[in-house]
Amino acid sequence: xxxxxxxxxxxxxxxxxxxxGGRVPVxxxxxLEGELALASFGVSxxxxxxxxxxxxxxxxxxxxxxxxxxxGEGELALGTELLQVHAGTAVRVGPGVPRTWRCxxxxxxxxxxxxxxxxxxxxxxxxxxxxxPDLPMPWRA
Amino acid sequence: xxxxxxxxxxxxxxxxxxxxGGRVPVxxxxxLEGELALASFGVSxxxxxxxxxxxxxxxxxxxxxxxxxxxGEGELALGTELLQVHAGTAVRVGPGVPRTWRCxxxxxxxxxxxxxxxxxxxxxxxxxxxxxPDLPMPWRA
Numbered sequence: 001x002x003x004x005x006x007x008x009x010x011x012x013x014x015x016x017x018x019x020x021g022g023r024v025p026v027x028x029x030x031x032l033e034g035e036l037a038l039a040s041f042g043v044s045x046x047x048x049x050x051x052x053x054x055x056x057x058x059x060x061x062x063x064x065x066x067x068x069x070x071x072g073e074g075e076l077a078l079g080t081e082l083l084q085v086h087a088g089t090a091v092r093v094g095p096g097v098p099r100t101w102r103c104x105x106x107x108x109x110x111x112x113x114x115x116x117x118x119x120x121x122x123x124x125x126x127x128x129x130x131x132x133p134d135l136p137m138p139w140r141a
Numbered sequence: 142x143x144x145x146x147x148x149x150x151x152x153x154x155x156x157x158x159x160x161x162g163g164r165v166p167v168x169x170x171x172x173l174e175g176e177l178a179l180a181s182f183g184v185s186x187x188x189x190x191x192x193x194x195x196x197x198x199x200x201x202x203x204x205x206x207x208x209x210x211x212x213g214e215g216e217l218a219l220g221t222e223l224l225q226v227h228a229g230t231a232v233r234v235g236p237g238v239p240r241t242w243r244c245x246x247x248x249x250x251x252x253x254x255x256x257x258x259x260x261x262x263x264x265x266x267x268x269x270x271x272x273x274p275d276l277p278m279p280w281r282a
Contacts, residue, residue, distance in 0.1 A: 001203075001205060001235060001236060001260075002235055003236060003237055004238065005234045005235060005238055006233045007224065007230065007231070007232050008230075008231045008232075009230055009231075010209070010230070011228075012227075013228065013229075015229070032207065032231050032233075035231070036207070036231065037235070038205065038207060039205065040204075040205055040259035041181065041182040041207075041257060041259040043207055043209070043231075043257055045209075063181075064142060064179065064180065064181055066177070066179060066182075068151075068173075068184070068255065070154065083148065086153075087152075087154065088150055088152040088153045088154075089151070090149045090151050090173050090176070090177065090184075091146060091147070091148050091177075092146060093146045094142060094144040094145050095142060097144070097145065114209065114255060116184055118181035118182040119142075119181050120142065120180060120181045120262055120263040120266075122261040125261075
């Protein structure tokens with residue numbers, strides 16, 4: 001594992017919209033492991049504006065994720081459950097649980113959160129372990 | 142690894158002072174793995190008020206850490222370097238680097254940040270891998 005330290009200036013939360021990342025390169029996502037030498041876990045910062053949604057479900061075979069919501073009002077769907085999330089909601093999601101999310105249309109500000117993911121081994125060993133099940137968006141049911 | 146999901150309501154950032162944790166049980170720290178079934182990595186949320194400091198240095202043998210600062214103005218000492226940190230500063234610190242921090246006395250609000258730690262194996266396998274070297278506080282030099 002790389003020693004020493006690395007610094008990246010991400011910008012304050014209200015500037016996160018300038019980042020663009022992910023398999024779907026929409027604005028409002030940054031993977032910090034792309035800027036720093038993180039080997040053991042990955043960390044993304046995320047923003048969705050009121051009414052914006054992920055647009056896909058995904059699950060993992062091995063990786064567990066922590067979603068830590070910091071600002072805004074959103075919904076996190078976990079299988080057949082739909083959680084209301086807001087500043088300070090922390091959710092661990094284990095392998096095998098399909099998940100998707102949106103910022104509520106009535107949220108006064110964008111939904112902003114951090115997602116940490118890891119699987120008990122260096123991420124490079126785990127590789128791509130996620131799939132995108134074809135499920136309906138729960139807020140349209 | 143535990144499947145399913147778990148939810149913990151941490152509270153918004155301006156309520157983090159109510160949490161008390163750590164080997165030194167000062168207010169303003171919460172280890173989320175104590176509330177959720179996180180196995181692969183640990184996540185703490187942290188607050189220090191203007192002028193407050195860690196009070197100790199520490200380093201790790203195996204674990205790497207990510208410090209993601211969200212609010213306030215602070216200083217992060219990494220060996221002989223002293224970084225100025227603020228909202229959006231992300232710092233990966235590898236094994237072996239001694240570190241300590243404070244909220245600057247002139248910060249208009251408390252320093253708040255998230256620390257993620259992991260070592261490429263389940264944390265329970267890694268165990269306690271940190272030490273606290275006896276070094277002077279860099280802002281008093």
